[in-house]
Amino acid sequence: MSRQRVALSVVIPNHNYAAFLPDILGDLSRQHGGLSEVEIIVADDASSDCSAQLAATLLKSMDAAVAEVVCLPRKGRPGLVRNAGLARARGDLLLCVDADDRLEPTFLSALRNALEGNPEADLAYCDYIHEEQDERCTVRFPEYDENLLRMQNILPPAALMRRSLWERLSGYRADTAYEDWELWVQCAEAGFRPVRVAEPLLIHRVHGQNYSNRAVLDDNAAKAAIVLAHPQFFPMATRTWARGVNNGVPWALAAPRGIIPDAELVDRLRKAARSTR
Template sequence: MNHRELGLVSVVMPAHNAESTLDAQLAALNCQTYQGPWEVVVVENGSSDGTRALLRSWQQGMPQLRVVEAAEGLGVNRARNLGCRSARGELVLCCDADDVVAPGWMAGLVDALRTSPAVGGALERRELNGPVALAARPPKESDALLDTFAFLPYPPGANCGFHKALWSRLDGFDESYRYGSDDVEFFWRAQLAGGRLAFAPSAVVHYRLRGELRPIARQLYRYGRSHPKLYRDFADRGMPPSHLGEAAAAWWRLLVRLPDLAGPAERRAAVLGQLAMRAGRVVGSARYRRCYL
């Protein structure tokens, strides 16, 4: 990598039933401070709402916007791969249709990609979320790449970038990861193949969380169910096992807090989210035949 001038930058964004949030994200992308050439590739992933019509209206005034159809074979990694194949730029940035990128987001990621093959930015959780969502997934200091599994760091799929050559060398995102750990798997493989990740603190995404109890539980259950799959795929490459003592302590804390399920919505969300994630790990351990609790 060097500091030469870069060519076209491609933003890849999956969109599935995103009519209520997509307008704000496209408006944010249209107000980026980055001065180089760029395009947005939205992968329309089988929506049944007004997402397609909204995209058509934006295309009339946003010539950088292209739409790729992915009506068959849902899943975020399938959508990302289709977007990357269609991307014309040598750099690919990824964001989601339900978030809002800050004005310096694109510039921050591109600058970091001048010296690293893959990068991630910061997630800000307070601006778009209410107390119930924040109780389920409390805000954290976003001053480094994520490191949930005490193995390798990784950027979130909602705020990351990479050289398209890296994506090609890795044969893209693993489409068997449809919901949960889809981003982790890709960036772990990148590092194990010798790629160095960097953190871009100025590349900020205002991150939208699920705000109602059922969607919160469904999402965190899916996350938890994917963790044993990660362990199955990376245990022989160094991913440490979960500790049964820590899992038992976590279940005990949840048992003690079960009365909160009859309390205010914020307390219910905090307990239900953790309960769903832990239940997902149990189901995933059985499904993938690797114990990761």
């Protein structure tokens, strides 16, 4: 039961991430400003490693307004698990954070202050640290640009949004491995107003179990699915490229990883294909 109002809900999708849960829940417990108005929902995707039980034990010691584990039938995609967790969330501010990521102590307060200090904004995001094995590098995002979003994913998966924005969206889709990128395209079509916190407050850990590895392996198909789901957002040349991917056209499949081609790049890909014939 909640001791007082829930202002901010944090949804953590989990599937067999028992090794990571102590870190992310520990990071949340150390957030500046405390958790007295924060709800924490661990949405468990039918884990078989006892991580749901571990999460329940760890949540008992956290001084959050609400802390619960929601056990789900197997969904197999983190976006669908996030949808289920968000359907239970009570807060006016909503955040999904992956169980294998880490948060700096000022993460929640900085993003919340960015939104509350800017009534026009409905989503706040920050830079992040990319951590792989023993190496770290800081990823600095550009200020939001709709044209850049058409070509690259320029927002991190952990972004704080107002409920009013979430309610204008259709949720995370299951037909693309780039679930986060597709959601930001939904946000753009809904006319969202993001604000960037220019600090690396999120730590994204890369390891063999990352779901995002699937997107890398299925890069072109995942990007094409985003384009074809939002034909009004992308130019005609890009839609032609996406249909080419689905049809196995070689020049379309030569697009760089992580890039959705604009008209200029589509033209270059076609010319390169003709020159090799």
